[in-house]
Amino acid sequence: MAQFWRPGSERPRATLVDDEEGGILFVSAPPPSSSSGFGHSSFDRLRQRLPVFKYRDAILYLVENHATAIIVGETGSGKTTQIPQYLKEAGWAEGGRVIACTQPRRLAVQSVASRVAEEMGVKIGEEVGYTIRFEDQTNPSVTAIKFLTDGVLIREMMDDPLLTKYSVIMVDEAHERSLSTDILLGLLKKIQRRRPELRIIISSATIEAKSMSNFFQPRKKNLDHAADVSLPSQSPAILSVEGKGYTVEIHYVEEPVPDYLQAAVDAVLSINDKEPAGDILVFLTGQDDIDAAVKLLRDNTQDDRRRSSGLLVLPLYSGLSRVDQDLIFAPTPRGKRKVVISTNIAETSLTLEGVVYVVDSGFSKQRFYNSISDIESLVVAPISKASARQRAGRAGRVRPGKCFRLYTEEYFLKEMPAEGIPEMQRSNLVSCVIQLKALGVDNILGFDWLASPPPEAMVRALEVLYSLGILDEDAKLTSPIGYQVAEIPLDPMISKMILSACNLGCSEEIITIAGVLSIQSIWVSARGAQKEVDEVKLRFAAAEGDHITFLNVYKGFIDSGKSSQWCYKNYINYQAMKKVVDVREQLSRLLRRLGLALKSCEKDTQILRKAIIAGFFANSCRLEEYSHNGQYKTIRSSQEVYIHPSSVLFRVNPKWVVYHSLVSTDKHYMRNVIAIDPSWLIDAAPHFYQLRTPNFAPH
Numbered sequence: 052m053a054q055f056w057r058p059g060s061e062r063p064r065a066t067l068v069d070d071e072e073g074g075i076l077f078v079s080a081p082p083p084s085s086s087s088g089f090g091h092s093s094f095d096r097l098r099q100r101l102p103v104f105k106y107r108d109a110i111l112y113l114v115e116n117h118a119t120a121i122i123v124g125e126t127g128s129g130k131t132t133q134i135p136q137y138l139k140e141a142g143w144a145e146g147g148r149v150i151a152c153t154q155p156r157r158l159a160v161q162s163v164a165s166r167v168a169e170e171m172g173v174k175i176g177e178e179v180g181y182t183i184r185f186e187d188q189t190n191p192s193v194t195a196i197k198f199l200t201d202g203v204l205i206r207e208m209m210d211d212p213l214l215t216k217y218s219v220i221m222v223d224e225a226h227e228r229s230l231s232t233d234i235l236l237g238l239l240k241k242i243q244r245r246r247p248e249l250r251i252i253i254s255s256a257t258i259e260a261k262s263m264s265n266f267f268q269p270r271k272k273n274l275d276h277a278a279d280v281s282l283p284s285q286s287p288a289i290l291s292v293e294g295k296g297y298t299v300e301i302h303y304v305e306e307p308v309p310d311y312l313q314a315a316v317d318a319v320l321s322i323n324d325k326e327p328a329g330d331i332l333v334f335l336t337g338q339d340d341i342d343a344a345v346k347l348l349r350d351n352t353q354d355d356r357r358r359s360s361g362l363l364v365l366p367l368y369s370g371l372s373r374v375d376q377d378l379i380f381a382p383t384p385r386g387k388r389k390v391v392i393s394t395n396i397a398e399t400s401l402t403l404e405g406v407v408y409v410v411d412s413g414f415s416k417q418r419f420y421n422s423i424s425d426i427e428s429l430v431v432a433p434i435s436k437a438s439a440r441q442r443a444g445r446a447g448r449v450r451p452g453k454c455f456r457l458y459t460e461e462y463f464l465k466e467m468p469a470e471g472i473p474e475m476q477r478s479n480l481v482s483c484v485i486q487l488k489a490l491g492v493d494n495i496l497g498f499d500w501l502a503s504p505p506p507e508a509m510v511r512a513l514e515v516l517y518s519l520g521i522l523d524e525d526a527k528l529t530s531p532i533g534y535q536v537a538e539i540p541l542d543p544m545i546s547k548m549i550l551s552a553c554n555l556g557c558s559e560e561i562i563t564i565a566g567v568l569s570i571q572s573i574w575v576s577a578r579g580a581q582k583e584v585d586e587v588k589l590r591f592a593a594a595e596g597d598h599i600t601f602l603n604v605y606k607g608f609i610d611s612g613k614s615s616q617w618c619y620k621n622y623i624n625y626q627a628m629k630k631v632v633d634v635r636e637q638l639s640r641l642l643r644r645l646g647l648a649l650k651s652c653e654k655d656t657q658i659l660r661k662a663i664i665a666g667f668f669a670n671s672c673r674l675e676e677y678s679h680n681g682q683y684k685t686i687r688s689s690q691e692v693y694i695h696p697s698s699v700l701f702r703v704n705p706k707w708v709v710y711h712s713l714v715s716t717d718k719h720y721m722r723n724v725i726a727i728d729p730s731w732l733i734d735a736a737p738h739f740y741q742l743r744t745p746n747f748a749p750h
């Protein structure tokens with residue numbers, strides 16, 4: 052039976068004992084070292100108070116002696132911020148080596164890196180740095196601790212397949228089982244066979260340690276390099292860090308709530324009425340309901356006599372600009388109570404210092420892929436217990452807190468699933484397949500998966516990649532298209548669109564479109580002012596659809612001298628536009644590096660739409676004949692879909708369209724839509740459309 056090791060009051064000798072059943076090692080504590088590198092600054096005192104500190108020597112001992120260590124500890128125990136520092140203090144970054152710590156989310160990467168730099172008294176980007184897509188804050192000659200998303204680490208393997216510069220790689224929040232985390236774990240296991248000296252740490256609050264340990268267990272005894280005294284044992288070790296931060300009192304509703312958004316707003320007002328000072332963090336699902344809740348609360352704050360006076364209400368979601376993000380972390384002004392209304396991007400690894408209260412709606416927006424209809428969409432779905440614990444863990448980090456769950460205790464105990472479904476099993480696998488192919492993994496079904504992806508989803512992905520001309524008949528990357536697509540750090544469909552634009556002579560425009568598609572929205576969401584927003588949109592609207600409209604907005608922004616005033620007047624998100632300019636600049640540099648020409652098509656919207664179709668032909672839809680409510684059917688699976696109200700083609704309903712993505716609420720809605728001529732589909736992807744002739748009658 053596997054057991055976790057917990058340090059006792061006495062200090063046993065260091066012993067390693069093989070567990071016959073699972074091959075897990077029981078580890079007894081080595082004597083603590085006398086020199087831990089700690090001084091007496093206020094940060095040092097704070098660091099020493101964290102639960103993980105008692106385990107410092109045990110962690111270092113495990114890392115020294117085991118290729119893989121699985122560390123389980125409560126939220127707030129100090130895993131993310133402390134372990135990389137312990138490793139650095141113990142010399143794991145000497146000789147130019149780097150300690151990596153991955154996170155599933157970009158915001159967590161940035162904020163944890165800043166905190167660690169602050170604790171170490173160094174400037175971010177020097178000894179402590181971070182890398183997220185399109186942003187590198189490291190200095191290769193001095194960075195010793197590097198935080199990065201798991202996706203970025205996978206990308207680094209394209210240049211350095213064995214990740215040779217890293218001495219230790221810590222995969223944090225592994226319980227989230229994001230697509231990239233699962234791919235990364237499989238790849239790291241492969242790397243470990245070639246680099247038995249590489250140390251891997253898997254950490255989380257709620258991970259299933261035993262199955263993770265089984266995954267990293269070498270299959271054959273002779274693969275265990277433990278006999279070589281200079282190498283660590285390849286058998287994984289598990290360590291359970293006991294103790295948590297401050298207490299978080301959990302409250303449940305007595306009856307299920309009919310409307311979680313309204314219930315969340317009421318909960319905030321009631322906390323403001325009844326509870327002592329302290330900021331509030333609310334978990335809702337996506338930009339739409341967050342903006343709605345922000346509006347409801349802000350409307351309330353207009354009037355000083357209302358229950359919400361003194362509230363400073365801020366949204367938090369992934370498309371937010373850096374400036375808006377910084378507001379979330381800035382100290383709350385005196386006399387105010389900050390209310391941050393967030394998606395699940397604030398669920399793991401974040402510490403918002405003033406937060407004392409958490410309101411958990413019990414829902415999040417999750418990606419779901421149906422391999423039968425071949426449709427991937429974002430759906431509002433119930434969260435798991437693991438997520439609920441992470442959410443509660445955002446309170447009680449710097450003082451005791453309370454978590455108000457907007458679901459009943461009975462629901463939590465009896466109905467909420469323990470873990471979420473790994474993203475691998477509910478996603479379209481196109482990006483995953485191309486990444487593995489680019490890393491030379493040819494037999495993808497035979498890859499060492501923590502949990503295998505559904506074979507039908509894999510077949511669908513191979514089919515789309517073949518139709519895109521990214522894979523050949525032997526399922527190998529084509530040259531040059533396949534390799535070039537793999538080089539561009541965007542969804543393969545966007546990458547293919549860019550490469551086709553280079554051939555068609557419209558790459559200048561397409562990289563602008565790609566920049567806009569890579570952020571959540573360029574429009575300011577202004578509930579209550581929807582009429583004004585719609586009127587302004589009309590000024591930019593292009594009959595061909597949203598992508599061409601984006602070009603009009605971008606031109607207006609550039610012509611205005613990139614003015615924030617101009618954005619304000621036109622309900623356009625200034626920070627989002629700055630980001631588009633930035634992404635565009637990076638893409639143009641990347642294309643130049645690939646030896647591809649940047650050319651403008653000067654308003655030839657037909658060529659532009661052909662380039663878009665070259666990437667997105669699989670997302671084509673036809674308006675249902677006699678449809679009075681704008682119902683479309685997808686060509687690939689006859690799924691019923693509608694144009695999203697935010698699109699400039701909403702209510703215009705052209706006969707044939709291609710969309711960028713789907714969101715699902717009461718219906719499947721297409722976001723970012725263009726009108727097309729169906730004959731272009733056959734030109735772009737004859738193979739794909741031949742397969743679908745029964746559905747596909749262009750004329």
Ligand SMILES: Nc1ncnc2c1ncn2[C@@H]1O[C@H](COP(=O)(O)OP(=O)(O)OP(=O)(O)O)[C@@H](O)[C@H]1O
Pocket residue numbers: 101124125126127128129130131132133166255256296399400401402404444447448449
């Ligand atoms: N930015 C910050 N400001 C103030 N305190 C912080 C900050 N970041 C971390 N801390 C303190 O350090 C503690 C440990 O944070 P850390 O992120 O290392 O924990 P963790 O075990 O990785 O938890 P989780 O899995 O929830 O991220 C926090 O509970 C908090 O007390």
